[in-house]
Amino acid sequence: MQSLQDKASEWSGVAAADAFAIDGCNIFESLGGTPQPFVDLSTNFYTRVYEDEEEWFREIFAGSKKEDAIQNQYEFLIQRMGGPPLFSERRGHPALIGRHRAFPVTHRAAERWLHHMQQALDTTESIDADSKAKMMKFFRHTAYFLVAGLETTRQHSHGCRGTACKHGASKPAE
Numbered sequence: 001m002q003s004l005q006d007k008a009s010e011w012s013g014v015a016a017a018d019a020f021a022i023d024g025c026n027i028f029e030s031l032g033g034t035p036q037p038f039v040d041l042s043t044n045f046y047t048r049v050y051e052d053e054e055e056w057f058r059e060i061f062a063g064s065k066k067e068d069a070i071q072n073q074y075e076f077l078i079q080r081m082g083g084p085p086l087f088s089e090r091r092g093h094p095a096l097i098g099r100h101r102a103f104p105v106t107h108r109a110a111e112r113w114l115h116h117m118q119q120a121l122d123t124t125e126s127i128d129a130d131s132k133a134k135m136m137k138f139f140r141h142t143a144y145f146l147v148a149g150l151e152t153t154r155q156h157s158h159g160c161r162g163t164a165c166k167h168g169a170s171k172p173a174e
């Protein structure tokens with residue numbers, strides 16, 4: 001069976017080696033070892049998301065306060081890009097598939113998310129071009145990893161419906 005990583009590579013067009021080039025360097029340190037570039041990026045990103053002219057996409061985020069969404073994201077990014085584990089200290093394990101279960105993370109939503117992230121990166125001056133390129137590949141691959149992961153768990157839940165399957169405990173989000 002095709003793994004989620006394989007599906008993510010196929011759907012995103014980004015090979016795993018390119019997506020995880022972020023692990024071969026420390027972007028947090030190379031950007032000066034401070035939270036600021038990540039705060040800038042997340043603020044830029046979520047300002048675009050919360051003002052998106054496409055209501056269907058804006059609505060996905062309606063249950064979260066913009067300030068909270070910004071903090072969740074920059075703490076995750078700092079941690080993932082080689083900085084201190086701020087996200088895990090405050091929120092626990094990232095478990096991204098589980099944390100997105102309540103949201104309709106479709107191919108279309110992934111493309112819209114990536115569109116805003118590309119624009120946010122393009123207009124964040126505190127991040128250099130090489131780091132931007134690496135981060136975008138990571139984002140693209142991860143967005144499709146989420147699409148693939150959620151599609152798989154939802155299909156699985158459908159298959160279990162009406163049976164005494166152990167997965168029945170976690171209700172599928174549809």
Ligand code: HEM
Binds near residue numbers: 104
């Ligand atoms: C593919 C399309 C995506 C959609 C539609 C989506 C949607 C959302 C929504 C609605 C939230 C809740 C906002 C909040 O309260 O923090 C969220 C949280 C989050 N997302 Fe995404 N997301 C997507 C992709 C990604 C990607 C690619 C990443 C990582 C590279 C990511 C990382 C996170 C993190 C770390 C949180 C905070 C979770 C928490 O603190 O509980 N998301 N996302």
